[in-house]
Amino acid sequence: MIGIMIVFVSENLLAAFAPTFVLLLIGRILAALAHGIFMSVLTIIAADVVIPTRRASAIAIMFTGLTVATVTGVPLGTFIGQQTSWKMSFIFIAVIGLVGLIASIFLIPRQLPVPGKVNLRGFGRITTSKPLVVSFLITALGYGETFAAYTYLSPILNNFGFSASAVVVILIIYGVMGGY
Template sequence: MNSSKNQAPLPQKKDRFPLSLLCLTIGAFAIGMTEFIIMGLLPNVADDLHVTIPQAGQLITSYALGVAVGAPVLTVITHRMQQKKLLVLLMCIFIAGNALSAVAPTYYLLIAARIMTAFAHGSFLGVGSLIAARLVRPEKRAGAVSMVLAGITVANIIGVPFGTFIGQQLGWRSSFGAITLLGILSLIGIIRFIPIIRQDQPSSLAQEFRSLVNPQVLLMLITGALGCASLFSVFTYITPMLESISGFAEHSVTWILVLFGFGVTIGNIVGGKLADWKLMPSVMVNFAVLAVILSLLTVTLRYPVLAVITVFCWGIAAFGIMPGIQVRIMNLAHEAPLLAATSSHSALNLGNASGAYLGGLTITYAGLTSVPWLAAILTILGLAGALLSYGVERKLSQQVLVNNSV
């Protein structure tokens, strides 16, 4: 059959993997840009659409809610669709949402366009992670997933600053136009280079829900959310912390955040490799290291050089956890992983929002210097979740061995 070339279970050509994964990484890069770029363009958007800065800030909130709701909803609607076709559909939604954002004449139409774009966010990353894991040998799954997620981190280092510069020079609409072009590039690559991977009988919706409500899956979703809450409790307020406590000028903070972005990218790649080596042990050790770094940050923030070093190390540790969490969820829900894999991004975004909210409360009642302590506590709770999940798994494995021996 002619279609057999496109339906090989797993492509074997080594040179095909990076190109196939690159298409997914470009898509994740565009998603990272569209999520975070609005933060640097809020004054421009507010002025052009004649709204206040707080009203413009709702463009960020609406996007986060769109991600949280959109991932499970779209997955439920499209769960029987072949994965490559679903990926193409999601990227088309993403392109349409950004194109509408670029031409939206009113504030409310822009919010609608942002929500539309956000609907594709979690589902694309979830399905993309599943496809990436199928494109490589089993022992390389976490590395493949980390390569896809690296698109998000690189977007923060290169894409967001560059897109913000374009928006400030040529108007905020041009930034969304550039993201639309990136989406089209990713779509072309997906159609051309991502193979149609032969799947078993598609799982039913009931199977998908059973996988999602598996206590182990729910525990890892909570663990991932705690990791993201820890990250955003500090990241949301890192600029005033570096300015007020460390004494850095505003322009210096920008370069420190770029350095943090490099740390994030390194952590994402190294975390993927460590997770391929020892999945849960690497996640648990990473959580423990992150808690130590955040505790040190409460002290090093007062010393500019040490603060920069600690922020860089924090970026490595914070994102070193993410590939392992995603692969762990996919492994636990292996019989019907789609809803669990996409819902993980809903959980992570809820963690982002919760972390920012808790950080704000901490600042109100205990001051800026207490925020790293909050993040450390959230990290320790995440570590507890990872330890519990690992302990339960080992206990179940031992019971199986005993039953088999009997």
């Protein structure tokens, strides 16, 4: 988790200070990959820190946090970018990531069960299972669509004449509605 959070923070800082669009894009892609890995690993940790009968609740609470972060974070990041510059939005995300890194250091128990060896041939079997491939694609495209929509929603709304403050409110409403 610590390594994942270090990558997340550093890649958001790369995006904030990237001198070229290519480096900005690389920073965003690597931060997104770190976020995806973070959610996968955190699901396992959430299940391991509670008694077996509470595992589903722990994972649900964790994903509720993701929804709340999306509903509040995207409009807040948009607001920060509108009031300062788009680079400050990435710096804000990096600071939040730093808080997550510190929390991971102090709050994740050190004595969690370690999974057994991973058989890399299992990944090949996953790619031959049509239902698994379809479910992975639906998930990846669904999350990709959501983040792409958030990326382009602000400029589209601005082009339609909505003020900067109205865009923030619309993003909050969009996030709340998307969370249900």
